[in-house]
Amino acid sequence: MNLLPNSTLSKSYLHKEIYEKIKQDIISGKLREQTRLASIRKHAEFLAVSTTPVEMAYRQLIAEGFIESRPRSGFFVVKLSDMYRNLDMTQVVQGPDSSLPTLQAQKPEYIYDFHMSKIDFTYFPxxxxxxxxxxxxxxxxxxxxxxxxxxxxxxxxxxxxxxxxxxxxxxxxxxxxxxxxxxxxxxxxxxxxxxxxxxxxxxxxxxxxxxxxxxxxxxxxxxxxxxxxxxxxxxxxxxxxxxxxxxxxxxxxxxxxxxxxxxxxxxxxxxxxxxxxxxxxxxxxxxxxxxxxxxxxxxxxxxxxxxxxxxxxxxxxxxxxxxxxxxxxxxxxxxxxxxxxxxxxxxxxxxxxxxxxxxxxxxxxxRHIRRMRNVYRKKNRELLTAIQQHFNNKAIVIGASAGLHVILQIHSHWSEEDLTAIARKEGIRVSPATGFYLDETPGQKQFIVGFGGIKLNCINEGIGLLHHIWTPMLQ
CATH class of the missing domain: 3.40.640.10 (Type I PLP-dependent aspartate aminotransferase-like (Major domain))
Structure with missing residues (x-):
């Protein structure tokens, strides 16, 4: 078991740090179901602290259902629901007055993020x-x-x-x-x-x-x-x-x-x-x-x-x-x-x-609007050029004259959801347009490709990769 090193303990938060560390190890799988924890006394001796903060941490873990106390046997890790297994414990947020880790839900990361609503903050004054x-x-x-x-x-x-x-x-x-x-x-x-x-x-x-x-x-x-x-x-x-x-x-x-x-x-x-x-x-x-x-x-x-x-x-x-x-x-x-x-x-x-x-x-x-209009104009042209270069006659661009996105229309027997998922696996974010229709949807597949938040030099690479992975599904 990986115990907290003595150098990391804060006097104000001893029991909280011990509790958080053990909970993190349980959720991440380092401490598996039925694993026997060190006794309160041994744990305290290892950390060179009194038994009080360790006992308080164990009580909190018992109360929240992470461990259980078995008479004459000790403390054991209990089985967790899948909800906890889906949490990402690798990211730790440090506050100004505490070194306590904070759980963060795992979020997908995109190398080429063509999000329809993101904007470029690089030029924010x-x-x-x-x-x-x-x-x-x-x-x-x-x-x-x-x-x-x-x-x-x-x-x-x-x-x-x-x-x-x-x-x-x-x-x-x-x-x-x-x-x-x-x-x-x-x-x-x-x-x-x-x-x-x-x-x-x-x-x-x-x-x-x-x-x-x-x-x-x-x-x-x-x-x-x-x-x-x-x-x-x-x-x-x-x-x-x-x-x-x-x-x-x-x-x-x-x-x-x-x-x-x-x-x-x-x-x-x-x-x-x-x-x-x-x-x-x-x-x-x-x-x-x-x-x-x-x-x-x-x-x-x-x-x-x-x-x-x-x-x-x-x-x-x-x-x-x-x-x-x-x-x-x-x-x-x-x-x-x-x-x-x-x-x-x-x-x-x-x-x-x-x-x-x-x-x-x-x-x-x-002045800011003028500047951003020029920035987005360059991105808009780069996106249109990239789509023409890579998709050629395999795609139609709709609504390219204004705003921060275009519609990319393609012919494919694959569903928009499947094509979106395939793009996501390769680190590309595009959004299906189907969800914005109130009743009948167009027969062809349409995707919203935003260019506001993505870097200019990533646009051509991202569209090239998107075409590459979609090519087997295009008609």
Missing amino acids: VQEWKRLLNQVFNPESVDILFYGDPQGEPGLRKEITNYLYQFRGVNCKTDNIVIGAEQHLLIHILGQILKDHSDCLAVENPAYPLVYNTFQTTGYQIYPMPMDAGGLDPTALKASHARIVSISPSHQFPVGTVMPVSRRLELLEWAKEVDGFIIEDDYGGEFRYQDKPVPSLQGLLPNDNVIYLGGFSQVLAPDICIHYMVLPDKLVPLYHQYRRKVMMEGSSSRIHQNTLELFMKNGSFE
């Missing part, structure tokens, strides 16, 4: 953000730790208003903007304040499930709408009798369709005729590589029927936890009525909000 953070959070401003405006900090809402008008063509006032830590929370609020207006939601098919699943849990009926080359089909929408529709016109998820102006105007006319609402999720609107960014649907015409959703997860960092929605004037009073009813406080950190306000006000945010 850490020093600038820290400088502004220190400016916001100082001993004289400790009141910032209390709740702020539940609608979002006024200064940040003003900066978002200016940014949206200048870069996305959104027309709104600061009073129209509601800030939240999670998009899910904002959509949930939206579902609550629209309940009296309609009990059903029309959505693109395929679509990102966050919007429609949140509405569904709020009690809405979901109507999947077919797509064509221009996006959601207006004819099907009119036939559905829905009065609320969710779309992503700037870069449809996951297909990547950019909705033409004629289709956008048709949907705006529909909303006016039925007194309905369009939820515009501006996914990937900032990152367009072949032409200039497409202006938002919300700003096309003077209209009071479009709800605009946006956030800073893709353009800055997810952990900042700042999302927002732009409400039409007619919905603002309903939002405040609901907010007061549930006594809702602000969900997004005031510290991050104020830091982001300064970051936007001094021009750093605009």
Whole structure:
């Protein structure tokens, strides 16, 4: 048995360290079932400690079912469930005040990670953000730790208003903007304040499930709408009798369709005729590589029927936890009525909000977006070149003009799940697109290949290996 060496023991945590070490050895299999442990006295003598911490450790192990005490025989390791066998004990996290190991669930490692949502943090302006953070959070401003405006900090809402008008063509006032830590929370609020207006939601098919699943849990009926080359089909929408529709016109998820102006105007006319609402999720609107960014649907015409959703997860960092929605004037009073009813406080950190306000006000945010647009443009071109080079006519790329992923469509009798698993075994992460369809799925196999988080020099290697391992399954 591998006992703890004397040099590693901390006086404050003797029994915890002994307990953790023995538990680690049991879970990892070093101490097998029915193995007899050293007696308390012998264990204490070996570690040059008193018997008290060893006895306390043994008691804890008995209480948790790792060992058992047999009269006149000693202490023995008991059989564990398979759940413990699946835990990875090789990684140890050291805290600042303790050397105690922490269990971590085993996670797959990918050499070529084409995750659809990851972004490149290499160029995040850490020093600038820290400088502004220190400016916001100082001993004289400790009141910032209390709740702020539940609608979002006024200064940040003003900066978002200016940014949206200048870069996305959104027309709104600061009073129209509601800030939240999670998009899910904002959509949930939206579902609550629209309940009296309609009990059903029309959505693109395929679509990102966050919007429609949140509405569904709020009690809405979901109507999947077919797509064509221009996006959601207006004819099907009119036939559905829905009065609320969710779309992503700037870069449809996951297909990547950019909705033409004629289709956008048709949907705006529909909303006016039925007194309905369009939820515009501006996914990937900032990152367009072949032409200039497409202006938002919300700003096309003077209209009071479009709800605009946006956030800073893709353009800055997810952990900042700042999302927002732009409400039409007619919905603002309903939002405040609901907010007061549930006594809702602000969900997004005031510290991050104020830091982001300064970051936007001094021009750093605009510079960061320009920089990242160039970074992602290079990765986008590298990915398209690699797919053409390796797959040639064995694959079709869909939705390559914007966003942080493309759809790779191939012909194969193998299922998307099997092909994904084969890629995973070789250290490649791609995601099947099937899960984003609400009913019928396309006959061909489609995979979401993200390029935001992977290093530029790994893209060609990863696509080359993916083609190599998939070649026997391609038609």
